[in-house]
Amino acid sequence: MGIFRKLGWYFKQEWRRYLLGVTFLLLVALVNLIPPKVIGDLVDAMSKSRLTSSHLAWMLGLLLFSGVAQYLFRFGWRNAIWGGAAKLERTLRTRLFWHFMKMDATFYQKHRTGDLMAHATNDLNAVQNVAGAGILTLFDSMITGGTTIIAMVLVVDWRLTIVAILPMPLLAVMARKLGTRLHAAFSESQAAFSRLNDKTQESVSGIKVIKTFGQEAEDTADFNQIVDHTVQINRRVNMIDALFDPTTSLIMGLTYVITIIYGGWQVVHGQITIGQLVSFVTYVSALVWPMFAIGRLFNILERGNASYDRVDELLQEKSTILEAKDAITTPAHGDIRYQINKFSYPDDQQVALSRVHFTLPEGHTLGIVGKVGAGKSTIFKLLLREFDNYDGVIEFGGHNIKDYSLDALLDSIGYVPQDNFLFSTTVADNIRFSAFEKGQQDVEQAAKESAVHEDIKKFAAGYDTLVGEKGVSLSGGQKQRLSIARAVINAPELLILDDALSAVDAKTEEEILANMKQDRAHKTTIIAAHRLSSVMHADEILVLENGQVIERGTHEQLITKHGWYAEMWAKQEMEAAEEGESLGK
Known part of the structure; x- marks a missing residue:
């Protein structure tokens, strides 16, 4: 019964609804006592040849009343109890989904997507079911069983009832014995x-690669191996169940045997x-449901209980990214001062960034280049406050970024990651995802700035074209x-722009950068790239290696x-020249 204690907060909140449902259950149980009594009276009247038409009509009327009343009262408890269960599900789903929205990157590194989906569904x-079928079976078995036993004592014989x-x-x-085993088995089944x-989820998402x-x-x-293992575990659950x-x-069966033997002797x-x-x-037949209901x-x-523990374990996890009590709510703007002495990812001893210091004046452009894994994306993750466990300080407009509310900070930053994610909606809605109040003109202007407007015009439905899940219908460059x-x-x-032009x-690329230089003349831009032509016009360029x-x-x-940058520039220029010659042929 521990699950009822864990859900006590909800039952206290919805006590009126459940009290009404239990009241209707009691009325159903009381009305359900009428048919056995009527049948017994009819049998006695027939056995003594005392059954009259008026008596028969009266008995049939009672049976009809019993049927109609049970129908109405059952509708009442179903509406109350199942409605309460649906409201609990909605409350928990909303709470869990909002919890997902608030959690940090560490949380999503720890939990896989499929596991989170299982918590949110199964x-x-x-x-x-506890707030619906659980409440029903608990009170219905108690009420039906209790009223039936009382009727057996009052209507028939107390000695026969006890035996x-x-x-x-x-x-x-x-x-008790089977319930303990079932709890452990079902926890394993849910896992x-x-x-x-x-x-x-992984196989469907990676079907193209497969x-x-x-x-x-x-x-x-x-x-199939995972399915077989899951089936084997569920067989154990079903066996106990x-x-x-x-x-x-x-x-x-024992109850029926006792009733027939001892009841026959009494007759x-x-x-x-x-x-x-x-x-x-x-009446004994009426006890069948309460007995089965216990199991x-x-x-x-x-x-x-097992599922609530799994969900509650998720809800108890706290984000490491916390807002200041008196956080700045005005949008961030101004110079950026980035002073990171040391940073390592959680549960990782390797240093990801070391002595990365730079100041980026408002309206300037910073380029960041380096080998794969050099630390370019890590710089951005700290700017976006995905991690706060670093030695150093990051300032935006003279304020520590931790002093801003997350909305104020992130609303001031436009971020294009290496892995582009598009939603299964139209092209226009994907563009105005963070600003649905923007009109078609704003959408098209943004598309022109990113040099995708002409491509969109060629789509069958233009800006109303559905891009498919994760933009499956688009090319990499279009995404x-x-x-x-x-x-x-x-x-x-x-x-x-985190390698967003690759x-x-x-x-x-040249067209996009030229558009940005014109449209963002007084705005700050950071470009990380492998192709050095993307950053060659930046006001300053940082070359990273091993997080430094x-x-x-x-x-x-x-x-x-004549360092790494110069060598890479010469190599890329040579490759571009060779590619031009091959195209010329």
């Missing part, structure tokens, strides 16, 4: 479902009538340029230093 369904219910304490022993969900490398058979075999009903049936000795015995047997109840409660348009539509104070050709700045200066200054 686990929440199990918890909802008949002697096997029932065995149910409590059975439910297995999460792993299966992870695998499914097919490209011809790994369909291998990936299917891996998937399946023991409830046979055990309950056995106990009910023979004139202690009860044959009609009373028929009523008693009918079902423990099943529901143990499943819900990059749409992501740039989405970032520039709000004219952010700081625009960060999929476009040199001519398109090894060179810095303008394009011309770095060329004269």
Whole structure:
């Protein structure tokens, strides 16, 4: 019953709804006592040849009243109890989804997408069942069982009732033993479902890569292995679950045997009538549901308890990114001072950034280059406050970025990551994702600035074209340029391009940079790139290696230093010349 204590906050909040539902359950149970009594009276009247038409009509009227009343009262408890369960599910889904929105990058490194989806679907369904079917089976079994036993005592015979219910304490022993085993088994089952969900999500997302490398058979075999393991675990759950009903049936069978033997003896000795015995047997039949409900109840409660613990464990996790109590709510703007002495990712001993210091005046452009893994994206993650556990300080407009509210800081930054993510909606809605109040003219202007307007015009439905999941219908260059348009539509104070021009050709790259130089004349821009032509016009360029700045200066200054930048520039110029010659042929 621990799950009821854990959900106590909700039941206290919705006590009126559940009180109404339980009241209707009580009324159903009371009305349900009428038919056995009527049947018993009819049997006695017929056995004594005293049944008259008026008496029969009266009895049939009572049965009709019982049926109509049960229909109305059942509608009442269903509306109250199932409505409460649906509201709990909505409350928990909203709370969990908002929790996902607030959590930091560390949280998403720790938990895989499929696992989070399993918590938000399968686990929440199990918890909802506690507030619906769980409440129903608990109170219905108690009320129906209690009223039926009372009726058996008052209408028939107290001695027969006591003897008949002697096997029932065995149910409590059975439910406790099987319930404990079911809780552990279902926890394991939910974890297995999460792993299966992870695998499914990963395989579907990476289906193109799987097919490209011809790994369909291998990936299917891996998937089948996980499915087999999940099925094996669920078989264990079902085996324990399946023991409830046979055990309950056995106990009910003993009750029937006792009733027939001892009740028959009482009829023979004139202690009860044959009609009373028929009523008693009918009442025993009414006890079948409460007895089965006990097994079902423990099943529901143990499943819900295991799932609630899994969900609550997620909700108890706290983001490491905290806003200041008196956070600055005005949008950030001004110079950027970046002074990072040391930074390592959580649970990683390797230093990701070391002594990265620079000042970027408002309206200037900074270029950042280096090998893959040099630390370019890490610089941006700290600027975007994905991690705060660094030694140093980052200032924006003279204020520590930790002093801004997250909305004030992030609304001032337009970020285009290396991995472009587009939503399964129209081209226009993807561009104005962060500013749905923007009109078509603003959308087209942003598209022109990112040199994707002409491509969009060629689409079948223009700006109303659906891009498909993750932009599956677009080329890599088109996805990059749409992501740039989405970032520039709000004219952010700081625009960060994290290798965002890698999929476009040199001519398109030049057009985009020229547009930005004109449209963002007084705005700050940071460009990280592997192609040095993307940063050659920057006011300052940083060259990173192993998280440290090894060179810095303008394009011309770095060329004269004959270091890594100069070597890479010469190599890329040679490659561009060779490519031009091959195209000329």
